[in-house]
Amino acid sequence: MLAMDSITAVMLALVFGLLFGSTGSGFPGLFLSYGMGPQVFWSTAMTVPAATRRFWPQASALAFAAMAVLQLIAGPSMVFSDFLSLLLLYSVIVYGNPRNTKAFIVLASALGVLASAVIAWSSLVGPYFEPYMRPTDISSVDLNGMPECWLVYADGQFTGQCAQNLMQQTAIYAVSILSCIVATAIAAFWQRARLITIRMMQERNDALQASEAEERRIAALAERARIARDMHDVVAHTLSIIIVQSDGGRYAGAHDPAVARRTMETIRHESERALHDMKRLFGVFGGSAHADYADIDALVDQARAAAASSATAPSASSPSSTSPASSAATPASSADGTITRRVDGTARPDLLTAAASTAVYHLVQESLTNVRKYAGPNVHVVISERWTDRSLEIAVTDDGRGASATLDGHQPGYGLLGMRERVEAAGGTVTAGPQVGGGFAVHAVIPLGTAAAKPYDDPDSAMQSDPAVAPPRQSSFLAVPTKQIDSPVMPTKQTNPTVMSTERSERRHLPDPALPQIPTWAQLRDRLRSKPIAQAVLANGEPFNWVERLSQWTERHYLATDIIGTLLLTAIMCVNAISMFDGYLDGITGELAVGRFIVITTMLPLCFRRRFPEGAALAVVIVSSFQLVVFEPVLLSNLFALCALYSAVLYGRPTAWRWTGVASIGVAALFGFKVLVSDYGYASVLHWMLRSADYSANGWSPLRMLVEAAMWAGMVGAMCVGTILLARWQRSSGANALVLQAREEALQAEQAKQKVLAANMERDRISASIQAEVSETLTLVIDRAVAGIRMLDEAEARGEEPSAESIAAAFAAIGQQGRIALKHMRQLLSVLRETGFSDEAHAHDHAQPAMQLRPAVSLDEQLAGTSRT
Template sequence: MTRLQRLFSWIRGHVIVADSTITALLALFTFGLGGNILFNPGLLYDFPAPVQTAWSIALLVPFVTRRRWPQVSALAFVALVLLHLLFGPCLLMTDFLAPFMLYSVMLYGNPRNSKAFIVLAFAVGGLTSIIETWTMTVGPILTGGSEQILLADGMVLNSSPSCSTVYSGQGLSQKCTDTLMQYLVMIFAVIALFLVSTVIIAYWQRARLMTVRMMRERNDAIAAREAEERNIAALAERARIARDMHDVVAHTLSIIIVQSDGGRYAGANDPAVARATMETIRHESERALHDMTRLLGVFGGSPHADYADIDALVAQARAVAPDAVITREIIGDARPDALGNQTSVSVYHVVQESLTNIRKYAGPKVTVHITETWGGSTLTVSITDNGRGASAGLDGHTPGYGLTGMRERIETVGGSVTFGPKMGGGFAVCATVPFAANSDGLSARDPSEDAHASASPAAIAGWTDGSATMRPPEYGRSGGTRTIISPKLPTLPTMQMVRDNLRSRPIAQAIDISGQRFNWVERLSQWTQRHYVLVDTVITILLVMMFGSASISLFSYGTGPQDILFRTMIVLELMPLCMRRRFPESCALIIAILSTLQLVIFEPIDLANAVSSMCALHAAVLYGREKAWRWTGLVSILDVLLIGVKVMLSQFGYPSILVFLMRDIIGYVPAQTDWPASGAMFTGMAYTLAVLALCAGVIAMARWTRSSCSNALVLQAREEALIAEQNKQRILAANLERDRISMNIQSEVTATLNSVIDRTVSGLRTLDEAEARGEKPTAESISSAFEAIGRQGREALAHMRQLLGILRETGFSDEDHAEEREGMRLRPAASLDEQMKSGFFRGMFQR
């Protein structure tokens, strides 16, 4: 937040201080104007200047609280006005501030009471008209009128002769009545004009400020959610790592356990089978290590995890459990390319987790049916078995994170999944996923993948094309092999793309929280906010019509072709203003170039040139990038210097800068002038300083408006910047979380899998030693080796479950949560090993 933004934030929190300052300035202004009024009659008496000052100070008091307590302040102001109309001077300079009070109560008060205050304002205005007409025409009641009114400069103003005898008992004459009616109508018409204008402006501004307030609240909410979003991203990354660890490592360990149990019996009397089984176990362990490296690396995920690899997954399950019958059926027209990358991975893991659970819990000799039903826009995958089903939980294990991760994966891609025991035995899993929005072969990306791909600077900063965010080229699938999809060549923009770029960008607008319908003024105000490009276009056309037909120049210019060219240049210079809020900096650059050409080539400095330049400068600083004022300020300085040089050369008889530069080539001889050189330089410098001050004022005003957060387009751009920064912070938070835990987890996983590999290598060494001695390994030694491998695999699986429990249950690991669940945080209080030794998750045995 900049200093100006902090200042405006403080002002919004201390409105009484700001309004007190404004009221003090108003007091100086009004007292300065009304200090010389010596005669100001009231309805009862003639009042001297000190009484007028006292009443004026009293009327200014409600202005101090007009935004803090708008309705009370407005009622207090009305009461004071009525009192001074009846018992004080009939007219005070502070009475002219009444429209500002009406404006304040309509803008900051309860919208339901606006109509009541409008009626009250017109009623008081009517009463004021009557009393002022009577007092100024007939005179005060208790003094019996006045034949002469002495003005401050000594002049005498006679009152209406026809009304001078009213207090003498002769009554109102027809002429006096006509005079009173004329003054009454004139005064009330002026008051009504001010009030109607105030009402329209207040309604217009109220609709605009409702949108501004709503967008401020949205910006504040986004900023307040930043820390929460980082924490959510970190937690999501922990969940992703836990989910993928379960799918990669726990799946591999379950295969190792099943293989070791089978090898214990099948290979007891067959060293070749025993060796092949041990080699399979070692291969699976090494592959799991490789997958974990990718999982905790930049991109994450296993290279064997998508729809194209389901056949290999089924073949692997058949090899591991030869007594099981596994069938796969595809119903409908299979369209793998219609699945996005993340959806394809999710379907693979549903099948993988289901087969893993069947191996662990369904029992021996089960029949498994994998059915894929391809619809018009969805794919339904069901995996059913005829195993133990509900009775599988009788061994005391509890449901774990495999099914939870399955649900998370499917819900992430917009699908749904159900699972549970079947009637009559067995277990069923059914997942339905939608096709990707773009089914031409490009893969849809899950937002969580951006966190994994964040090593690329483009993934963090984003590639932008207009308002759309472009992603780097992705890795696609084709026939089970990975291919890089080349980016498409740039194409010419279509008419639809041109229309989308030229139209106003959508602005979210507020609704009336009071439940009332907006009136026509408020609706028109919101319409102009939504269609600001059209509004700017209409204004630009009016400017072209005004300046194109009758130019207003500071210096006269020639006739003929130069006149036509100059008017054409004026039109060209005004036209970019129709896009001053849609493309502010581009508009400013075009106008700056045209202004430079006009200053160099043509003779006059036209008012249209100044209007277009100042409007473009204001728009670029207000609606452009945060630092746009730097380059626009530099360009303004260059153009201002050209103006000074042009004015100075005109005093020496040169019509333009171009003529001066080419004077020797074209043989131009300037006309003799009486201006001395010092006078010409002074004039040029005076113009330079004046225009430079004007440019500085425009930049300051735009910066002031931008920092005050009172413009809907500025707030919308700030909201987009906050969202982009929040997305970047989420990615960085996920990266940081992965970096924090990957080293510990990777060492834990490596140690776990290496322990299994060591047992397997030990078993293979036993086989090799027996073969080297020319002996056949005994059944007991082979059985013992497989038993050791199985025992190590079960210990490793239990260890993995403890790791998963820590990742799933311990929350965040950043220092912002140092006081939360101290013994369970991953860092910096306790390492994984220490948390696991604490026994918090000891004994967990999850499915």
Template structure:
């Protein structure tokens, strides 16, 4: 930067010195003396220094230049040839200097404008103070100012009938206005450019930050994938093992006396183990918790209600289930699953659960509360684990919040709020989820029915509990979440409760499920009614809307910067206004140029000319929003104009603007097809111009002309190549300028494109890092977990074979079979918890990565005990 400015300063000062030396006029008056040209050169040389420092040290350079200018105005020549460079110095200090000091320099510029106007008015009208007159005396300004004529340089700025003093004052006023307006114009331009530079600098810093964080983000993505795997393994495998343990313990005692119950329990254990195997394959084969269609969601919550504990569920408001994102959909299901699991495992006998859902226009508030042992569950030596941590992570990952803890009067409560995705352009009318109370022992709904009243209040009906494929193993510590074995596909996940089957209860159920009477029909929420555009117009408006520009912090407070940033944000509006202005300016020239000459007919109607002008200039309104499409439209319209119209229009010069915009704002390789279109249109222009000299008004008439011989065609084509070559040179100059501007990174829209590309690449790298981490972990862990589950399956197969054998087994044999399965499940669960601890607490599970990035290790959140203590203190 300094080298460039120094060379430029030498060139500017050199040109001013050359102008001074080459001047024949040696009369260079000042306030005090007349000066020869050599003195003028000497005064101009020091300007090299501030000009060279104008960007790296803008404020000292500006004050230096102010001092030099004031010195030569008061002590030296009144004018020197480098004085116009003061505009450049003012512009530089306002653009590159401190923002808060801008008004200092604007004020200084105005003061220097007044000083310059006064000095110039004096030196133009009267002779220098120490100039020796012809009679040997010095200048008497009093006599000169009171005279009718001024003895100064010939040709004053304005004629005057008054005294020389009046003429000098008049000249000073005119000069002050001219210089002051110039300084104000430069100040506005500089402050405008400063605001643009602030946006560009903010975007550059943001892009540099994205690039600098790339390696860190990939490491974080790998560690986040470890946390996700640990969380999903907890939800899938650990809860399955807990289910197997609970089932085996129950079958060990009940199955010894009831072989049919033993057979059903053994089949349930095998089913759970097989389902866990399937979920493990999904876990390690697809990125993200919802990568496979088998993930459970909000619609699958009723499958968690079994006969083990009474569950009451109440829904208040209109359920916007379709507005839950994919991650939020599963997070709600896991929240309820974890809460019910913990209640069953730690609340004690006789506990009941109440699930309250409150749906508002923008969020779902859900509360799961029981009346069990609450905080007393920790007295049996139980320690909290990763279940509640995973619950917090899932809900917070979708922008929600969750809290959990014992109730004051006993029991435990989990409360969460999950935001809903907005539905732009549509009314918020959604299918209502009926409010239902699920209890044990009720076979049919109450007579009042189910659904929602007109006022949106919920109505409840007791329902028979839905037995799952097996009992749920529950853990308040969050160390084992059960799996329901009823995976929902993408369509079922969004289904309402009326979609649940009522005539096909799961195995182990004593009776069928009574469905709600009906589901509320889609109705708009009156309290949230808004006027929306029709969908086609809404989509068109979104498509045409300019992309938002992140302009960074707004440190500029002056109106110029605010206006500059507004125009930068609303570039589509500004381009549209520019296109409209061009249409108004070029309508009449277009009408005159399209006057049909003799042989072509009458003049075109004004309406046709106006439409033609609009069509040819309309693409320029989208030159930055849709740069390549705009350039393509201009290229096609230009070619059609040359093909059919009898005249090349003055407005066609703006086709170069579309060339520049397409290369600057379009894709990286847009210059290739733009160059091809430029060559075609330029050559067509050259041929059209050459043939016009022979009276042929368009390319179509040229193609249909019967008088052209082969030699005529060769001459036209070669002549067109020569004339079109000049247009090509101008077009390729625009392409080169656009490529240079693009490489500099000084345009906000170009930097925005780079930011989008960098973020997309960063996301790709994060996904890649997560995939690699999952594959590395899965290679060892999946085989180990699969072997554990396979051993359970083998043992259950042996138990089923024993139960289905010809000889009826004894109670001791059945108990022993279940005891073996339970023992295997307990040892596997203990080992699984060790693996989860390794994944979460160390961040690494193999020796090769041990000790890497210790500051980025994932540690579990505070334990439940510490959370309870903190709440008690608060």
């Protein structure tokens, strides 16, 4: 910036020196008349502050003002570099402190009035030391035809006519100078508002780029939380059923081998299903397929079956139910209890997003699991749903032990925390805690949406637990390329579980296909209106003036601005249809009507040059080609086709310059061919195609006509190439609000992709070890169940009835292994929730406390008001 301004100042000094050298005359001052040398000195000296006009705007403006005052007093009344005062005023308004803007405008106005008076005095009265004449006898001088103010220095006479002339000249100069100051101030205020918005958008883009690594880290930690949440929902629920089944079978099947076999088969089936769901959780399918609102009935039936199987088991408080496992994992029987589901209103599960539907399922699942584990015997559970037009209110209440459930010493876990994360990710709220009269209640309110409004809902993706992760919509008028990143960790043939889960969820909630509909006026208006652009505010908190507000309005409503400007320009061009070759078109032969048609058809697409840049450019290319082929005149308005070309390259796709460049070459070649056929006497290319010559040839040689056609084609092609290069430079400079907005959207989209990639990589890193550990614990439970079934089969093969002790021992071994598995799983959940990255590649991150996943507050505080997992 400083180097560019310095180069500009040097070039201005050279230009001013050449101007004075070519004119050979100067302007008089208050005291002396100055030749070329002093004029060049003052012009060169006053270009120095222009070199620092953007680096030190206020200091440069003050230095120029001081030099201007010195010049007006002791130098020429006016030099060419005085026009730089407008540039310095513009710079100090745009780049200086906004609080000093008014002071500099007042200073510029005062200098303008002073300069007006000095210029008028020096031109009418003349320099003090060089009067027009000093006659010895004033009475002998003929005053007719002499200037009115020539006697001011000669004889000290200041006539009324002289004063009037001075006032008139001063007023003329003052109005001219103040008009320039006002115009400069308006342009500066307009540009300042624009630059404030651009700087704000640049800072946002820089912030997005700077936060890319942090967002990837957060996404990886969110994926760890998702895995922990899903592990809890998939494994803990199954293990609690297995423990209840084993405790019930320990007593119910002791004297009934058939009941014992059915119970062990159920335990084996549930364990295998949990193992399968664990593989899906870490594998290519992205989670359990049984996690939807529609599966709540099956979930309730499963809970009823588990309660029935443990109907003969003693309560957890019975001494016979003691276990070496911790009491936190000991299930309490819910024998003789009931589970009731009530629905108030018309159920509309199709209005639930996939995330909301999954959240409701897991809320009921976790609530029933807690009832089995902590509520005690003979518990009555009520699942209440209340559907309204806006939301679903669901509550799971029981009349169990409630707050006294913590008396056995169990510690809070992650069940309610995961429940809250799921519900809040779906936009809802959840409360949970013991009731006053006993029992426990979980209550959630989940908003409803439309069946079609599910663009990014994915219950199995950690990306959807944070609404900020959802990829933003891409701008329809500008596209910026995003960086493609291939993960060296991800297997090349592995399907993205997040994508597949999203597709599965969307297929499940996909609305019925409908025929295409004609868009309404409201939809057309929404498509045509300008894309919103964020607006900034002044740093000092002061409100914008009317010029800055108007500038921001035009930036925000750029479509309306383009339409108004294009229509006004079209009207002017239609009134004065000027041909590039024959001047004004006349209406005798209908050329004026043709000219107006050409103006309207070539100008109207410019109304959408920023909203639909490539479409507008394509329309201009088609219309221009048609005009060059069919019609004779080439109008001045055709030059505005370069505006469409500029907009297409600047605001269109990154590769728009390719097809627009090819189209420009084609139009330039067509223009050159039109000139060639015109030299041969054809009015247009169409006349040449029909071989109908209306005019006689100009008699030039074919070579000369080819050279002329090539020159015109080259000139048009050069203008198009220059326009494309200018647009490309403007696009890369980052000084356009629409370009920056599109770049921000591209960065957000890239950031969303990087979040998904980071989550996938983190899942791959931790899946191998954790999946192996959980699978091992579940496999041991399966082995215990298989061993019990084998013992029953061997006894049956021998024709013997197994003893009650052996059956009880088999169920005790299954229950003990289930409790061990549940305890181990809780330890794994703690590792996932409360530690940072898991692999050695990120070992250096453990040295940074900020890089470790820790709850924002303690679990007790997060689970305030609750007393169970």
